[in-house]
Amino acid sequence: METKLAIPIAAPDLNSAQEQIKKALRAEAEIIELRIDYLEQLNVNAVETLISKAKSLRNSGIPTIVTCRDKKQGGAIDHPFSLRIDVLAAAVEAGADFIDLEFDNYIKLDKDNSLLSALKKKTKPRLILSAHDFEGKFPDLEKLHRQILNAYPNAVPKLVYTAKHINDCFDAFDLLRGTKQDSIIFCMGQAGLISRILAKKLGSLVTFASIDEKTATAPGQLTAEQFKKTFRFDGIKPNTELFGIISSPVAHSASPVIHNAWFQQSNLNKLYLPLLVAGGKKEFNLFLQNILGRAYLGFKGFSVTIPHKQNALDFVIETKGFIENLAGKIGASNTLLINRDNSLSAYNTDCPAALDAITSALKIKKEGLRNLNVAVIGAGGVARAIVAGFSDLKANIKIYNRTIEKAEKLAAEFDCSYAGLDDLNDLDAKLLVNCTSVGMYPNTNSTPVPKEYLKKEMVVFDTVYNPPKTLLLKQAEKTGAKTIDGLSMFVNQAAAQFKLFTDTDGNAELMRKTVIEYLTKR
Numbered sequence: 233m234e235t236k237l238a239i240p241i242a243a244p245d246l247n248s249a250q251e252q253i254k255k256a257l258r259a260e261a262e263i264i265e266l267r268i269d270y271l272e273q274l275n276v277n278a279v280e281t282l283i284s285k286a287k288s289l290r291n292s293g294i295p296t297i298v299t300c301r302d303k304k305q306g307g308a309i310d311h312p313f314s315l316r317i318d319v320l321a322a323a324v325e326a327g328a329d330f331i332d333l334e335f336d337n338y339i340k341l342d343k344d345n346s347l348l349s350a351l352k353k354k355t356k357p358r359l360i361l362s363a364h365d366f367e368g369k370f371p372d373l374e375k376l377h378r379q380i381l382n383a384y385p386n387a388v389p390k391l392v393y394t395a396k397h398i399n400d401c402f403d404a405f406d407l408l409r410g411t412k413q414d415s416i417i418f419c420m421g422q423a424g425l426i427s428r429i430l431a432k433k434l435g436s437l438v439t440f441a442s443i444d445e446k447t448a449t450a451p452g453q454l455t456a457e458q459f460k461k462t463f464r465f466d467g468i469k470p471n472t473e474l475f476g477i478i479s480s481p482v483a484h485s486a487s488p489v490i491h492n493a494w495f496q497q498s499n500l501n502k503l504y505l506p507l508l509v510a511g512g513k514k515e516f517n518l519f520l521q522n523i524l525g526r527a528y529l530g531f532k533g534f535s536v537t538i539p540h541k542q543n544a545l546d547f548v549i550e551t552k553g554f555i556e557n558l559a560g561k562i563g564a565s566n567t568l569l570i571n572r573d574n575s576l577s578a579y580n581t582d583c584p585a586a587l588d589a590i591t592s593a594l595k596i597k598k599e600g601l602r603n604l605n606v607a608v609i610g611a612g613g614v615a616r617a618i619v620a621g622f623s624d625l626k627a628n629i630k631i632y633n634r635t636i637e638k639a640e641k642l643a644a645e646f647d648c649s650y651a652g653l654d655d656l657n658d659l660d661a662k663l664l665v666n667c668t669s670v671g672m673y674p675n676t677n678s679t680p681v682p683k684e685y686l687k688k689e690m691v692v693f694d695t696v697y698n699p700p701k702t703l704l705l706k707q708a709e710k711t712g713a714k715t716i717d718g719l720s721m722f723v724n725q726a727a728a729q730f731k732l733f734t735d736t737d738g739n740a741e742l743m744r745k746t747v748i749e750y751l752t753k754r
């Protein structure tokens with residue numbers, strides 16, 4: 233059976249449960265999970281009414297899972313054990329398609345209890361035997377899976393644990409891929425988010441979504457809309473190729489929405505995921521080793537951003553992969569590809585993206601930047617990429633940075649001059665490029681360069697793209713200077729990654745439109 237998107241109904245009474253069921257059907261639920269542990273008045277009649285209401289709301293009747301979760305395993309109300317078993321038995325009689333019971337409680341049941349007797353008489357409802365770990369990983373995931381199937385061979389084992397780091401998800405992937413039995417296996421928490429999506433690629437019986445952010449019943453649950461629209465749930469197949477952005481934090485990255493929209497527009501069997509790789513080089517390396525050791529996952533490439541661009545290049549150097557000249561010069565990579573022989577290639581699309589944004593706005597060739605006086609504000613990752621590009625084109629660069637030691641170090645590497653932000657009064661540049669995060673949402677009222685230092689003859693380029701028109705650009709415009717926003721660089725670098733990921737050019741106009749639409753909606 234293809235993985236179904238289940239939406240839990242968690243309401244205190246029958247009327248609000250019915251309203252939630254209607255909303256879940258509108259959100260395109262493929263299975264409804266009736267979380268009857270949320271019902272304040274729990275009894276056999278209430279459960280029968282709820283199942284028949286759920287069945288009557290759609291012509292063919294939507295499949296239902298009935299769950300009366302134990303409070304110890306995440307249940308809402310501490311209903312007595314015997315009542316919980318009796319209402320689950322009633323759910324069997326009332327035509328539920330699945331009954332979910334905690335494995336710990338299954339073991340405690342007498343052989344002639346009402347639930348097992350009801351199940352024996354019928355063929356239809358399958359028993360899901362579930363286990364949850366809200367603290368971390370189970371001591372032995374595979375063993376627990378085996379124990380459940382030994383105890384009840386026709387059961388669907390449901391194993392859900394908390395991923396404290398994205399690297400904790402791989403045990404769940406291996407088990408899902410390795411078992412032939414219908415199973416439900418995924419991880420909770422932000423670090424486990426991708427396991428809820430990949431559940432479909434790896435053949436979990438169901439994966440769970442909430443109607444909206446308010447009604448989520450577990451940490452890290454996505455909404456049905458996020459599943460369907462952003463992560464293209466209906467299109468995920470066992471052979472879907474995977475891409476993603478490696479970053480920490482990653483939740484607010486625009487890249488998954490944008491790349492998935494482009495994959496969709498080009499009708500490609502590819503999916504782009506947010507990959508929250510917390511920690512430093514050690515955790516980053518372990519993540520890539522986990523991916524490279526599991527070809528079955530189908531990962532083909534990554535965007536890489538803060539704080540891992542340098543780690544990405546180092547990993548490719550250490551594993552003797554291919555390094556594009558520019559990425560090597562910059563000392564950082566924002567794009568990785570996995571080659572057929574499982575080696576990696578490292579690229580940097582930030583630098584050409586910035587140079588293209590500047591040259592096309594000024595309608596000049598790259599050579600036109602030779603001997604130009606350029607002031608680069610900032611000495612972080614983006615400044616590094618831009619300084620490397622300008623230095624290649626023999627521009628005269630002066631780096632200004634808050635932390636002067638960092639400016640000095642970068643200037644020494646690329647043979648340019650440097651100063652602190654206090655020395656901006658000596659600014660004598662034809663082109664000024666902001667490579668700091670100053671002015672970025674939500675701090676939109678700040679600027680890295682006081683307006684009195686801006687001149688009419690200048691071209692001012694701000695790499696910040698959210699908002700597209702920063703305070704720096706507004707003040708530069710007022711002075712009469714020509715301005716270039718960071719959006720064009722953002723679109724260029726993402727489009728260059730799309731080309732590396734797909735070997736095809738996207739529709740540039742459509743790409744820019746998607747990015748603007750996304751940023752305006754936010």
Ligand code: NAP
Pocket residue numbers: 538582585609610611612613614615633634635638667668669670672680695696697698718719721722723725
């Ligand atoms: P990074 O490596 O963390 O560098 C941040 C830079 O900003 C450093 O030079 C830092 O100075 C400076 N800075 C931060 N807060 C400051 C403050 N309050 N006052 C003065 N200087 C401050 O980050 P990055 O990767 O270079 O990214 C920088 C910005 O580039 C991002 O915020 C983003 O808006 C933009 N960006 C744009 C694109 C695009 O495609 N358009 C792509 C990537 C990034 P210190 O050295 O003193 O800390």
